[in-house]
Amino acid sequence: MNSNKYNINIKEFEELLGKDNVLIDEKDLAIFSRDIIEWEAPLPLLVIKPATTSEVSKSVQIAFKQKIHIAPRGGGLSYTKGYVPNKKNTVMIDLKRLDKVLDINREDLYVTVEAGCTWKNLTDTLKPLNMRPAMTGPISGIHSTIGGGASQNIPGSMDAILGMEIVLADGRVIFTGSSSCIRSNSPFYRNYGPDLTGIFLGDTGSYGIKTKITLRIERIPEGVSFASYSFTNLKNMARAMAEVARLGVASKTFGMDPLKNRNSTKIDFDEGIDTLKEVVKNNSSVISGLKNAFKVATATKKNLEYTPWSLHLTVEGFDQGSSEKAMNSVLSICEKYNGTQIEATIPLALRARPYSIRGFLGIQGERWVPVHALFPLSRTDEVVDKVEGFFSSNKKRLEEFEITHSFISSINGSFWLLEPMFYWFDEVSEYHLQYLEKHKHKKLARSKKNLATRNEVIALRKELSNLFFELGSINAQIGKFYNFAESLHPETYKVLTEFKKTLDPQNLLNPGNLGWK
Known part of the structure; x- marks a missing residue:
């Protein structure tokens, strides 16, 4: 059946995967071709849903033979066009059916999962064993996949990925780490010769399609202490964060601005109850769990509604005494920068319920899109001055288009x-609604399409990204948005490009990502 102007033989995909796993309806294609901000992209010709590595490999072979571009997609929560097609002649590969936890090895401290497994699924599977991944998944991990995290890069955590199984642009399957060794049956070690695992991490799916990932796992520490502080300004909070980082004892350090603080007090009833249940379950005794749940329920609104900037810290230790001792040093740093201690409800709730899609839209159903940057610890003052200057100089523009902004x-x-x-x-589409519980759909302020303001947001976001670029920032989740090619030394980018040409000479995999047109 050659039923389209690109002469694509859809029947080959249907015979391999079954008709139910080959989507050609325009409504489905529209949902899959969108990300959080990009709505004007070309639709793919079809979306396919393989369930095994073999099906991914054979699907890629079909696409390779027919010279169709390929866009692999994980949880679908990109905001940098990471999987969004830039060519009409594209088949999108939805990897969410590859969702299994395959092997938990507590003796050798690793777990192997399929690429479509979500962070929440993995965390929930390991928790009864008193184990966890040795890397922090994104807060969107209720939907975000481990394969997506490996492709998009999770800042500070990628060393915990030991090896991968990868399908190349022509359908070949390769292995990285010690599992690539013919005589080794274990993926326990990453650096066997050149770090082939590393070259495929953060590639945004441009070098190959990840189908299996092996991660280090670790025991959940017995000791854990929480603290939260209020600061009058971002600069002092950032200084405290940097000094805490140099101390090297905090496992999580997370800051919010006044708007984020206020919005944290406005969760709906069902979500609040779910969080309190997890707080109770997360404690070693029912009594302490109930006490902490009561603390979260009663103190959060009082703490955060009028707090300027808030910093939330978690310190772990071999036992409770060691975590508390380390936390005392953290408290001294926060007080050094004029922080005022408040009830630690946010880190307590995040520990109990680390994954949420709540920030996906604004509290009134507004559209939302972030832009981020990574900087050395020594440059917080300079960056704060530049960013606050950016928003100050654009104040009238933001007010004219009724655009609000926030920071984490x-x-x-x-x-x-x-x-x-x-x-x-702006318009909230089926793309957004697919991630939200149905009972929340009616509560959203379903605004009409607001293209003028959306375009203004797109422009402001790009200008801010360019400011970060001029300041020498580093980015994760590069996709088609951040200035990756321009940021590198030319010879370095040339080496990466030559590797791309070796693996994918026809540039079929995610064209446009990382600057490869």
Whole structure:
């Protein structure tokens, strides 16, 4: 059946995967071709849903033979056009059916999963064993996949990925790490010769399609302490974050601005109950769990509604005494930068319920899109001045289009991450609704299409990204948005391009990503 102007033989995909796993309806194609901000992309010719590595490999062979571009897609929560087609002649590969946890090896401390497994699924599977991934998944991990994280890059955590199974642009399957060794049956070690695992991480699906990933796992520490502080300004909060990072004892350091603080007090009833249930379950005794749940329920609104900037910290230790001792040093740093201690409800709730899609839209159903940058710890003052100057100089523009903005910041290693976010009223589509519980659909302020404001947000976001670029920022989730090619030394980018040409000489995999047109 050659039923389209690109002369694509859809029947080959249907015979391999079954008709139910080959989508050609325009409504489905429209949903799959969108990300959080990009709505004007060309539709793919079809979306396919393989369930095994073999089906991925054979599907890619069909596409390769027919010279169709290929866009692999994980959880679908990109905001940098990571999987969004830029060619009409594209087949999108939805990897969510590859969702299994395949092997948990507690003796050798690794777990192997399929690429479509979500972070929440993996975390929930390991938790009864008192184990967890040795890397922090994104807060969107209720939908975001481990394959997506490996492709898009999770700042500060990628060393925990030991090896992968990857389908190349012509359908060949390769292995990285110790599982690539013929005489080794174990993916326990990453650096066997040149770090082939590393070259495929953060590639946004341009070098190959990840089908299996092996990660290090670790025991959940017995000791854990929480603290939260209020700061009058971003600069002091960032200084405290940087010094805490140099101390090297905090497992999570997370900051929010006044708008984020206020919105944190406005969760709906069902979500609040779910969080409290998890707080109770997350404690070693029912009594302490009930006490902490009561604390979260009663203190969050009082703490955050009028808090300027808030910093939330988690410190782990071999036992409770060691975590508390380390936390005392953290508290001293926060007080050094004029922080005021408040009830630690946010880190307590995040520990109990680490994954949420709540920030996907604004509190009134506004559209949302972030832009982020990573900087050295020593440059927080300079970056804060430049970013605050950017928003100050664009104040009238933001007010004219009724665009609001917010910030979060975090540290997970020897860098500081700043993520400004834009909110505006605009059409909320089926793309957004697919991720939200149905009972929340009616509560959303279903605004009409607001293309003028959306385009203004797109322009502001790009201008801010360019400012970050001029400041020498590093980015994750590069996709087709951040200035990757321009940021590298030419010879370095040339080496990456030559590797791309070796693996994918026809540039069929995700054309446009990482600057490869």
